[in-house]
Amino acid sequence: MTEDELPRECRAENAIRVGQPPRNRAEAMRKLVWILPWLIFLGAPVRDLTSGGHPAAVTAAGWLALVTFTGVYLALVFRNMGRPFSGRSVAVLVVFLGTLAVVLSLTLGYAWIGLFVYVSVTCGATLPIRAAYWAIGLNSLAMVSVGLSESKFDWSLVLVVVLLGFAMTGVKQLVRTTIELRKARATVAQLAANEERLRLARDLHDLLGHSLSLITLKSELAGRMLPGRPDKAAQQVADIEQVSRQALVDVREAVTGYRRPRLSAELAGAQVALTAAGIAADVPDEPDLAGVPEESESALAWALREAVTNVVRHSGAGRCTVEVLQRQTLDGHMLELAVEDNGSGGTGKGPGNGLTGLTERLEKAGGTLExxxxxxxxxxxxRVPAGFSPAVGSGA
Structure with a gap:
């Protein structure tokens, strides 16, 4: 598994993707469950309709109005999480909800005044910020005007309506910021990939341009020498072989350098992967690797990748801590990576292929695995050899 595939797989298992439409029925249900608890304020209207205090025709009309109000509210808020309605449609539906809340509260009684809470939430969640502020204020005034006709009006409900409305504007801003950050991250990743392609193209040009030009020139010379001077042509062919072999060595070294994982990049990837999987991660910043051999750094990077993959896939952990330390041991100065989680540790059927291969990789680099x-x-x-023994700063 590559470092790009792991975060993507973890994100696919997350409960709710902020600011994005649901990809399947399971995600749609999770988003709906997040909305449903807000329907608690409908308890009073439901009790009013089921109490038998209204004529049958009025009760039937009340049920129809309540279902319509709830359906419009859910459609506005639910669609706003991914594929929102157009601005004009949102404005019309918000006005419809506000009007319906006023009419129902005036005609059916004080028990219906809780509908203004949903109007306020809808204003904050769906309208532009400035329009939402005005709409929440007007909705609160409308609720006060309706409620003053009742001697038992609860003024604390005004605070609930105002605070929930403004809270939803904050949530909407947070969702918008999350979407912008996601787009910015994708843009940065694309720019980094483009830069890497350009660097690879430059390096390959520098590596192969001179060699291929020399091979072409010597091939032409050998072709001209073949009829009358085969010994000279053979010398040119030998030179071609030597240049080709050196070019092959250079390309292999370049490709190895591109494929070698870096510990700093793996630490950043581990933070992203663990966070995306819902695991509380304590990952250090970029460590000081001055003087550490590339082979040791590469082996430790592979160890971190394998450890994080196991934590995310098999452990069921809720917390993971990563430490990178330099220690002076009996075997010399060592660079140590420690990954600890509070999970189950996998199936418990012995070390898997990943840990076995990781042990072999570390042994080739002169390190050990526990x-x-x-x-x-x-x-x-x-643990891998650090390559030098610093005078200060080593661990115990």
Whole structure:
């Protein structure tokens, strides 16, 4: 699994994608469950209709109006999470909800005044910020005007209406910021990929341009020498072989450098992967790797990738801590990676292919691997030679 595939897989398992439409029925249900608790304010209208205090015709009309009000409210708020209505449609539907709340409260009684809460929430969630402020204020005034006709009007409900409306404007701003950050991250990733392609193209040109030009020139010379001077042509062919071999070595070294994982990049990827999987992550910033051999850094980066993959896929953990330390041991100065979680540690059927391969990789780099369960979860410790012994700053 690549470092790009892991975060994408984790995101696919998240409960709610902020600011995006649901991709399947399960995500639609999760978003709907997030909305349904707000329907608690409909309890009073429902009790009013079921109490038998209205004629049958009025009760039937009340049920129809209540279902219509609830359907319009859910359609506005639910669609606003992904594919919102047009601005004009939103304005018309908000006015419709406000009008219906006023009519029902005046005709059916004080029990229906809670409908203004949903009008306020809809204003904050769907209207532009400035329009939402005005709409929430007007909705609150309308509720006060209707409520003053009742001696038992609860003024605290005004505070609820105002605060919920403005809270929804804040939620909408947060969703908008999240969407913008997601787009910005995608743009940065695309720019980074383009820059990497350009760098690869430049490096390949620098590596192969001279070699291929020399091979072409010597091939032409060998072709001209073949009829009368085969010994000279053979020398040119030998030179071509030597240049080709050197070019192949250069390309392999370049490709190896591109494919070698870096510990700093893996630490950043681990933070993203763990967070996306809903795991509380404590990951250090970029460590000081001055003087650490590339082979050691690469082996430790592979160890971190494998450990995080296991935590996300198999552990069921809710917390994961990553540490990178330099220690002076009996085997010399070592760079140590420790990954500890509070999960189950997997199936418990012995080390898998990932840990076995990781052990072999670390041994080739002169390092070691320790992995096993602890009282609170699972811990993996990988050590590789740091390449030097600093005078200060090493761990115990």
């Amino acid at each position: 992995a096993g369960r602890t009282r609170s979860g699972f811990r993996l410790v990988a």
